[in-house]
Amino acid sequence: MSRVYLESLGCRLNAAELERLARDFAGAGCTVVDGPEDADIVLLNTCAVTAQAARKSRQRVRALRRQSADARLAVIGCWATEDEARAEGFRGVAWVIPNAEKQRAVEIITGRVAEPAVWSPGRWGHTRAFLGVQDGCDHACTYCITRILRGPARSRPLAEALADVQALVAQGAREVVLSGVCLGAYGRDLGLEHGLATLVGAILRETDVPRLRLSSVEPWDMDEPLLRHWENPRLCRQLHLPLQSGSARVLRRMGRRITPEAFAGLVSTARAISPDIALTTDVIVGFPGETAADFAASLDFTRQMAFARLHVFPYSERAGTPATRLPDPVPAAIRAERAAQMRALGVELAARYRERFVGQVLPVLWERRDQRGRWRGWTDNYLAVATETDAELYNRITETRVLAGEGGVLVGEVVG
Ligand code: SF4
Numbered sequence: 528m529s530r531v532y533l534e535s536l537g538c539r540l541n542a543a544e545l546e547r548l549a550r551d552f553a554g555a556g557c558t559v560v561d562g563p564e565d566a567d568i569v570l571l572n573t574c575a576v577t578a579q580a581a582r583k584s585r586q587r588v589r590a591l592r593r594q595s596a597d598a599r600l601a602v603i604g605c606w607a608t609e610d611e612a613r614a615e616g617f618r619g620v621a622w623v624i625p626n627a628e629k630q631r632a633v634e635i636i637t638g639r640v641a642e643p644a645v646w647s648p649g650r651w652g653h654t655r656a657f658l659g660v661q662d663g664c665d666h667a668c669t670y671c672i673t674r675i676l677r678g679p680a681r682s683r684p685l686a687e688a689l690a691d692v693q694a695l696v697a698q699g700a701r702e703v704v705l706s707g708v709c710l711g712a713y714g715r716d717l718g719l720e721h722g723l724a725t726l727v728g729a730i731l732r733e734t735d736v737p738r739l740r741l742s743s744v745e746p747w748d749m750d751e752p753l754l755r756h757w758e759n760p761r762l763c764r765q766l767h768l769p770l771q772s773g774s775a776r777v778l779r780r781m782g783r784r785i786t787p788e789a790f791a792g793l794v795s796t797a798r799a800i801s802p803d804i805a806l807t808t809d810v811i812v813g814f815p816g817e818t819a820a821d822f823a824a825s826l827d828f829t830r831q832m833a834f835a836r837l838h839v840f841p842y843s844e845r846a847g848t849p850a851t852r853l854p855d856p857v858p859a860a861i862r863a864e865r866a867a868q869m870r871a872l873g874v875e876l877a878a879r880y881r882e883r884f885v886g887q888v889l890p891v892l893w894e895r896r897d898q899r900g901r902w903r904g905w906t907d908n909y910l911a912v913a914t915e916t917d918a919e920l921y922n923r924i925t926e927t928r929v930l931a932g933e934g935g936v937l938v939g940e941v942v943g
Pocket of ligand 1: 665666668671674708745
């Protein structure tokens with residue numbers, strides 16, 4: 528029986544895919560192990576969203592080879608799709624599986640078709656279950672390689688997604704995170720109107736999942752029926768709305784189907800429905816043609832939106848994307864400097880958002896003990912919390928009073 532080690536880089540959809548692969552390997556009679564040194568087969572689900580992510584994927588393939596010299600490596604996912612020939616040339620790599628064949632990865636590697644196996648909380652260091660319900664994208668953001676590597680938008684049928692959630696809950700999942708490349712497009716290919724709102728409504732109505740979280744929704748896919756679901760406390764008060772730039776001119780060049788004004792309107796509607804919602808976002812800095820004035824506008828708008836968390840990316844040329852043909856590239860040093868400024872703003876905004884909750888009682892899903900022996904977990908509005916207690920909190924949701932902030936973490940005490 529093969530022992531398999533699985534690792535994922537990049538987005539939450541990759542994490543969701545890894546959970547499914549782990550279940551499929553177990554269902555095909557393999558043992559999933561916790562470290563590469565214990566494995567006969569090592570699988571890496573790669574990322575290529577930026578040049579840096581692709582580089583990290585290559586570095587990780589080499590490192591896994593060193594850690595597990597006798598294992599056969601399977602390299603799958605976006606970088607394996609982008610650079611299949613190069614991936615095949617790495618020592619120890621036995622399989623390179625592009626996105627189009629990812630669904631069949633377990634069959635390709637083991638020669639066996641998986642029987643459904645049980646999800647187990649905590650296997651990947653967290654107690655949330657990541658569930659991929661959508662893949663691919665039909666939009667045309669000019670910088671984006673993902674849509675090229677992942678293909679057109681397609682959705683998991685609603686009944687199957689619902690059954691997946693029910694199965695995860697039956698197996699102990701306390702929180703399910705719905706993931707997709709373009710999650711807001713969920714159901715369009717199935718002919719569903721307000722597809723994601725319909726799916727979320729069905730999950731909240733027909734399952735007992737204590738917490739449901741959405742990974743990321745493009746702003747133009749947000750609609751009133753979806754926003755209304757945040758009136759239900761079981762839908763985690765977090766909304767990841769990718770902004771990418773606060774400058775209208777840059778947004779147009781990026782091919783984004785939103786203006787800063789429309790984005791601000793969405794943010795105020797979301798806050799009217801759920802005042803404490805954690806709004807998180809992605810921002811690209813140094814996009815071709817981004818002037819100092821555009822960057823200042825982006826910084827200013829990002830500050831006004833008072834995001835709870837920022838993911839900042841210096842623009843990275845990806846071969847085959849239209850943005851590589853745009854004039855006026857921003858020099859690398861300026862991109863780096865703008866990224867540092869935007870990240871500093873992100874730190875400031877995150878601290879301001881966190882501090883609002885000191886003294887409040889929040890629900891926390893506990894995941895693991897940290898190096899100091901404290902329990903660590905997440906609130907529904909995506910704040911990291913630590914507490915000292917002898918109690919066994921693993922995979923439990925407790926009411927927790929926040930006592931203080933400590934770096935990027937809130938310290939609290941369990942009150943219920
Ligand atoms: S919405 Fe834009 S950024 Fe997101 S996957 Fe589609 S093309 Fe890429």
